[in-house]
Amino acid sequence: MKVAVSTRHSDYDAIVIGSGAGGGVAAAVLAEAGKSVLLLERGRDLSFEAVGRDHLRNQRMAVYGHNAGPDIDGNPRTLEADSFPIPVGEALGDLRLLRPHEPGYQNNAACVGSGTRVYAGQAWRFMPQDFRMASEYGVPEGSSLADWPIGYEDLLPYYEKVEWEIGICGDHRTMTHLPTYDKPYPMPALPLPHKSGIHKRGLEQLGWQWLRVPRLINSMPYNDRPGCINCQQCVGFACPADAKNGSHNTTVPRALRSGNCTLRAEVMAERLACSAGGRVIGVTIIDAAGQRQTLTADVVVLSCGAVETARLLLNSATLQEPSGIGNGGNQVGRNLQGHYYPGAAGLFPDVMFDGVGPGCSIATCQFNHGNDGIIGGGFLGDEDIVTPVTMWKRFYPPDAPRWGIEAKRFMRDNYRRINDVTGPVQEIPSPQARVSVNPKVKDKYGIPVVHLSGATHPETVRTAQFMHERAKEWLRASGAIKVWGRPPPRYLSGGQHQAGSCRMGEDPAISVVDPFCRVHSHDNLFIADGSPHVTNGGFNPVETIMALAWRTTENIVAKW
Amino acid sequence: MFDSQQLKCLRALLDVIIPEDDFPGAWEAGVGDYLRRQLAGDLAKLLPAYQTWLANLDDEARAVYGADFAGINPQQQAALLSRIEQGAVEAVWQIEPAPFFREIVEHCAEGYYSDPGNGGNRDGVAWRMIGFEVSG
Ligand SMILES: Cc1cc2nc3c(=O)[nH]c(=O)nc-3n(C[C@H](O)[C@H](O)[C@H](O)COP(=O)(O)OP(=O)(O)OC[C@H]3O[C@@H](n4cnc5c(N)ncnc54)[C@H](O)[C@@H]3O)c2cc1C
Numbered sequence: 001m002k003v004a005v006s007t008r009h010s011d012y013d014a015i016v017i018g019s020g021a022g023g024g025v026a027a028a029v030l031a032e033a034g035k036s037v038l039l040l041e042r043g044r045d046l047s048f049e050a051v052g053r054d055h056l057r058n059q060r061m062a063v064y065g066h067n068a069g070p071d072i073d074g075n076p077r078t079l080e081a082d083s084f085p086i087p088v089g090e091a092l093g094d095l096r097l098l099r100p101h102e103p104g105y106q107n108n109a110a111c112v113g114s115g116t117r118v119y120a121g122q123a124w125r126f127m128p129q130d131f132r133m134a135s136e137y138g139v140p141e142g143s144s145l146a147d148w149p150i151g152y153e154d155l156l157p158y159y160e161k162v163e164w165e166i167g168i169c170g171d172h173r174t175m176t177h178l179p180t181y182d183k184p185y186p187m188p189a190l191p192l193p194h195k196s197g198i199h200k201r202g203l204e205q206l207g208w209q210w211l212r213v214p215r216l217i218n219s220m221p222y223n224d225r226p227g228c229i230n231c232q233q234c235v236g237f238a239c240p241a242d243a244k245n246g247s248h249n250t251t252v253p254r255a256l257r258s259g260n261c262t263l264r265a266e267v268m269a270e271r272l273a274c275s276a277g278g279r280v281i282g283v284t285i286i287d288a289a290g291q292r293q294t295l296t297a298d299v300v301v302l303s304c305g306a307v308e309t310a311r312l313l314l315n316s317a318t319l320q321e322p323s324g325i326g327n328g329g330n331q332v333g334r335n336l337q338g339h340y341y342p343g344a345a346g347l348f349p350d351v352m353f354d355g356v357g358p359g360c361s362i363a364t365c366q367f368n369h370g371n372d373g374i375i376g377g378g379f380l381g382d383e384d385i386v387t388p389v390t391m392w393k394r395f396y397p398p399d400a401p402r403w404g405i406e407a408k409r410f411m412r413d414n415y416r417r418i419n420d421v422t423g424p425v426q427e428i429p430s431p432q433a434r435v436s437v438n439p440k441v442k443d444k445y446g447i448p449v450v451h452l453s454g455a456t457h458p459e460t461v462r463t464a465q466f467m468h469e470r471a472k473e474w475l476r477a478s479g480a481i482k483v484w485g486r487p488p489p490r491y492l493s494g495g496q497h498q499a500g501s502c503r504m505g506e507d508p509a510i511s512v513v514d515p516f517c518r519v520h521s522h523d524n525l526f527i528a529d530g531s532p533h534v535t536n537g538g539f540n541p542v543e544t545i546m547a548l549a550w551r552t553t554e555n556i557v558a559k560w
Numbered sequence: 561m562f563d564s565q566q567l568k569c570l571r572a573l574l575d576v577i578i579p580e581d582d583f584p585g586a587w588e589a590g591v592g593d594y595l596r597r598q599l600a601g602d603l604a605k606l607l608p609a610y611q612t613w614l615a616n617l618d619d620e621a622r623a624v625y626g627a628d629f630a631g632i633n634p635q636q637q638a639a640l641l642s643r644i645e646q647g648a649v650e651a652v653w654q655i656e657p658a659p660f661f662r663e664i665v666e667h668c669a670e671g672y673y674s675d676p677g678n679g680g681n682r683d684g685v686a687w688r689m690i691g692f693e694v695s696g
Contacts, residue, residue, distance in 0.1 A: 052677075053677065054674075054675060054677060054678065055673075055674040055675040055678070056670060056674050056675075056678060063670070064602040064603075065602070229695070230695075231694075231695055231696035232692070232693060232694055232695065232696075233694070233696075240696045241696065351691075353692075355693040355695070387674075387692070388673040388674070388686065388687060388692050389669070389670055389673040391673075392669050392670075392673050393666075402662075402665050402669075403576070403577040403641070403665045403668075404577070404579065404638055405579050405581060408578050408579065408583075409581075411673070411689075411690050412583075412689050412690050415691060415692060416691045
């Protein structure tokens with residue numbers, strides 16, 4: 001494959017749409033290779049203060065709003081009512097009309113850096129088996145489970161780049177579920193909180209593997225920024241020390257420092273611009289003032305996140321591709337997946353809390369694979385420090401008093417004694433779990449919104465039940481005197497770990513992009529975000545998204 | 561937003577939900593401010609329900625104890641709320657008593673335990689009580 005360079009002059013060599021995990025990497029690699037790059041982002045460039053410390057309105061606890069976008073007004077989506085177990089949002093005929101912070105919307109974030117601005121930065125490589133799930137387990141009925149067209153070895157050099165260049169701390173010697181690391185992490189793991197030591201002993205007692213959770217956080221000064229100050233408000237918030245490594249302080253500044261990249265925030269890509277022949281020539285944008293403009297480029301990289309990348313393709317129909325760009329096989333938007341997050345909470349006899357953040361430090365990969373009668377699995381880890389109101393809403397025992405002096409005493413005596421363990425389940429994809437567009441509902445720009453339908457495959461729910469039981473076992477082994485929690489019901493999953501909507505494959509009939517993430521029907525249109533993931537591992541996805549984006553973009557540059 | 565009778569009732573109610581001990585009760589910790597802010601903002605739609613529920617709570621106290629809610633003693637207040645929680649009421653309610661009580665409890669906890677920037681948890685007093693330390 002060769003990227004054909006158009007003969008007429010374009011505004012930019014490349015336009016990257018979306019400045020999150022994948023888009024940041026794409027912009028940096030292209031710009032450092034000397035390409036002129038326009039990086040577009042619909043959200044704002046948020047300061048630490050703008051993200052704030054609102055415990056009821058953040059990306060982790062979005063009761064009344066959130067802090068990393070999109071704005072809760074003007075960005076609705078619609079949801080099939082049976083895609084979610086309880087009524088969410090407002091009724092719109094038979095559908096539900098959702099605002100971005102409401103359950104079921106499948107939000108990650110919208111700002112410079114997207115989710116990486118406020119994430120926990122758990123940094124996981126997928127396991128070799130995660131790239132060949134169909135071969136390992138067979139394909140359950142009703143599922144679109146498939147192997148990736150690439151394997152662990154293909155991503156390995158890029159995992160190492162992410163670890164060293166974006167900055168990951170951890171202890172490679174504990175990653176015994178993976179092939180031996182040739183290169184250690186560039187920084188040692190964060191200090192072990194008291195409670196994580198107790199959970200580690202629980203795992204040892206069970207004879208389950210344990211490891212130190214790798215994180216995209218500076219555990220010491222690195223890349224000209226300071227080390228973590230172990231504060232208590234990490235996940236869902238911005239870092240007060242600038243020690244958390246996201247696109248906003250790593251790849252995007254790298255792209256800008258090259259002198260070849262222009263970042264434009266608060267600009268919405270409305271649709272891809274195409275020639276009369278249906279070839280992508282750029283993108284039509286709408287800026288904050290409502291001005292519409294078409295900008296041209298030789299190469300366009302979509303990094304809008306799995307939901308919005310599918311939406312943009314579907315909203316860019318041409319004469320040649322009347323059902324949306326790349327959608328000849330009717331695959332764009334299908335196989336949406338994220339991570340079920342089963343777990344359990346427990347009450348401990350002694351104080352677990354020592355205030356050492358971020359918190360999630362110990363995990364086990366004992367159950368990612370090889371579970372009798374279960375397809376895949378996931379890891380289980382201890383938890384980042386839980387804010388008091390999050391404890392009240394998510395981890396408070398269901399039978400404890402909720403009001404009166406007993407409830408006040410219960411919080412007072414036990415906030416520091418309650419701990420949960422949890423982790424992502426490798427979801428079994430369903431072609432019915434789907435992003436499409438709803439032409440009847442428009443966002444504040446007048447663009448048809450995302451319509452969500454279907455639900456995860458029932459096998460996902462079964463794995464989640466299995467992992468929920470393991471979570472309870474672990475808590476008991478760690479000394480919990482009481483454990484509680486419920487396994488999740490079936491619903492449509494995507495959210496912060498969204499992936500899979502433009503799957504990668506050799507065959508255009510059952511995939512959207514080729515093994516280098518080029519949209520099959522196009523020579524100059526690429527995807528660099530979670531959309532191409534064929535399956536999403538039993539791990540938080542961001543290190544894989546970054547590594548895959550790196551590989552994709554290096555290949556664009558190599559073939560230019 | 562609330563007339564003086566409703567405000568009196570609300571204050572008494574919040575202080576039964578989170579009473580004072582060696583740490584302040586809900587009202588002193590600012591939960592009333594949290595609620596008033598929310599009912600003028602994100603929870604504006606619930607204001608009429610709050611007004612009705614509070615009026616009905618007074619009706620209930622009068623029906624059972626012959627005085628409004630703020631006028632009965634704390635034991636009576638707690639006993640009344642326990643019965644309301646079970647849906648066992650004497651007065652005629654214009655709103656389902658039990659489910660909305662659970663919502664009020666939830667709002668009260670939000671005000672008490674979330675960040676002081678939301679109007680409750682004055683000076684982080686609830687966080688000091690439970691031992692949630694904040695550095696950085
Ligand atoms: C609170 C929180 C905690 C998390 N913790 C972890 C963790 O510990 N580990 C982990 O692996 N992952 C974590 N994640 C998830 C992680 O952030 C995502 O996996 C990752 O950001 C996805 O990368 P992406 O490139 O696919 O899309 P994104 O990073 O979401 O980037 C997409 C960007 O494109 C922009 N965009 C979309 N459409 C348009 C358009 N039409 N025009 C212009 N711009 C557009 C969006 O505004 C957004 O900024 C967390 C997320 C959150 C919110």
